[in-house]
Amino acid sequence: MPGIIGRKVGMTSIYSAEGKATPCTVIEAGPCVVTQLKTQERDGYDAVQLGFGERKEVRTPNALKGHFKKANTTPKAKLVEFKGFEGLNLGDIVKVDIFEEGEFVGVVGTSKGKGFQGVVRRHNFGGVGQATHGQHNRLRAPGSIGACSYPARVFKGMRMAGQMGNKRVMTENLVVLKVLTDKNLIVVKGSVPGAKGSTVLIAK
Amino acid sequence: MDIIKQLENELVEVKNFPNFKSGDTVIVSYKIKEGNKERIQQFQGVVLQRRGSGVTETFTVRKMSGNIGVERIFPIASPFVDQIVVTKKGAVRRARIFYFRELTGKAARIKEKRSFSTIKK
Numbered sequence: 346m347p348g349i350i351g352r353k354v355g356m357t358s359i360y361s362a363e364g365k366a367t368p369c370t371v372i373e374a375g376p377c378v379v380t381q382l383k384t385q386e387r388d389g390y391d392a393v394q395l396g397f398g399e400r401k402e403v404r405t406p407n408a409l410k411g412h413f414k415k416a417n418t419t420p421k422a423k424l425v426e427f428k429g430f431e432g433l434n435l436g437d438i439v440k441v442d443i444f445e446e447g448e449f450v451g452v453v454g455t456s457k458g459k460g461f462q463g464v465v466r467r468h469n470f471g472g473v474g475q476a477t478h479g480q481h482n483r484l485r486a487p488g489s490i491g492a493c494s495y496p497a498r499v500f501k502g503m504r505m506a507g508q509m510g511n512k513r514v515m516t517e518n519l520v521v522l523k524v525l526t527d528k529n530l531i532v533v534k535g536s537v538p539g540a541k542g543s544t545v546l547i548a549k
Numbered sequence: 550m551d552i553i554k555q556l557e558n559e560l561v562e563v564k565n566f567p568n569f570k571s572g573d574t575v576i577v578s579y580k581i582k583e584g585n586k587e588r589i590q591q592f593q594g595v596v597l598q599r600r601g602s603g604v605t606e607t608f609t610v611r612k613m614s615g616n617i618g619v620e621r622i623f624p625i626a627s628p629f630v631d632q633i634v635v636t637k638k639g640a641v642r643r644a645r646i647f648y649f650r651e652l653t654g655k656a657a658r659i660k661e662k663r664s665f666s667t668i669k670k
Contacts, residue, residue: 355553358605359560364580364628371553412638523560 346451347429349374349439350397350549351531353454355541359522359532371521372452372538374547375529377439380416380424393430395439396421397543413535423544442526451517453546454539458511463487468504514538552556554603561604563626569608571596571646572639572659577610577623589631592621595659599625611649612633618650637660661666 351374358366374376381394396413400420413420416436427490433439444450451461464470464487487506491499523532537545555655589647594612597620601607604626611620623630639659649657 356622357553357557357603358626360604360626360628363582366624366627371556373552525556528552530552532556 346427347392347443348425348427348546348549349443350377350395350423350425351503351545351547352398353537353539353543353545354530354543356536367434367522367534369532369534370452372533372537372547373529374531374546375438375440378416378418379433379435379437379439380413380418380421382433382435383426392426392427392428393433394424394426398422398425407487427548429549431514438487440526441524441529441531444521444524444531444549446521446524448521448549449518450521451548452519452533452534453513453515453538453548454537454543456510456512456514456538457540459509461507463506463510464504467506467509470504499507557604561626562579563604564630566625566633567635569596569633569635569645570628571598572641572662573635574637574639574659576608576634576636577630578634579623580631581583584600593636594619594621595639595646595649597647597649638664 351372354371355372356370358370359369360366370375375397377395377397379393383389383390383392383394396416396418398421400422402410402420405420409420418436422454430439459466463485465472465485470485470487473480473483476484487504489503490503517533519533519535519537521531522534525531530545535545537547573596574594575596576591577593578591579592581588581590592610592612596608597611599606606625607622608625609620609622611618613619629656637659638661640662641659649659
């Protein structure tokens with residue numbers, strides 16, 4: 346999937362010609378620089394590495410400096426590989442105009458961290474539902490997590506309490522409402538994972 | 550945030566409405582589409598609150614339809630909101646006058662705000 350790296354700016358509303366308000370997310374995407382070309386012969390697969398965002402020269406290790414020098418560009422903050430691009434050379438610039446209005450895209454982001462959460466919040470368990478009849482302190486407990494001597498273990502993937510959020514999430518099939526190439530902005534319908542200012546990937 | 554505001558200015562046009570706040574009595578002219586025809590409906594009532602900012606701002610208008618209270622929420626940037634006319638300035642102390650819902654009869658009156666500028670005229 347060809348795609349681009351961006352930064353979530355925030356949400357707003359757009360009114361259609363029929364006067365319908367559509368909630369939408371504004372993403373500042375690109376311009377991205379092609380920093381490396383992966384080839385079948387050399388790496389075993391074809392891909393393009395894109396770089397986005399500026400990075401201080403003094404904070405860049407020498408090894409990475411050399412990597413960016415090859416592409417003849419300044420150090421970039423984010424490097425992501427994309428498959429499916431064709432005809433790109435080292436140092437080329439990819440802009441938001443690879444997307445069209447009305448097209449469906451998927452947006453990858455890191456969801457907002459919620460910390461360690463119980464099963465009621467994390468997996469939408471019902472909880473006990475009553476405070477009396479001997480519940481004492483069991484109101485939000487998960488209940489049974491399995492049988493006894495057979496299977497004598499807890500099955501993998503059992504839904505339990507734990508870290509919620511702060512995880513890579515992809516929202517699929519978002520409609521592209523606007524592409525503003527001169528401002529490097531793209532507006533997609535609906536919400537996108539992550540906080541304002543966080544890095545997102547937009548893929549076709 | 551600035552990028553969002555710029556974009557809002559570009560993409561959405563907010564009409565120049567008169568200043569109004571909670572407690573004011575307004576007449577909202579609202580365009581209604583029926584098939585191909587377009588007509589204007591008026592909704593007169595008391596503004597309960599203004600909410601949000603920029604193009605996502607909305608305001609709530611409450612009126613008594615017979616004995617039943619009717620509330621309508623209008624997005625301020627909606628192309629269907631044609632005109633807002635302030636008929637009465639209300640003297641209220643709150644930005645959101647939800648207590649007004651519980652008031653009926655004589656209690657459900659809002660004191661009119663007397664502004665000196667109008668007296669001078």
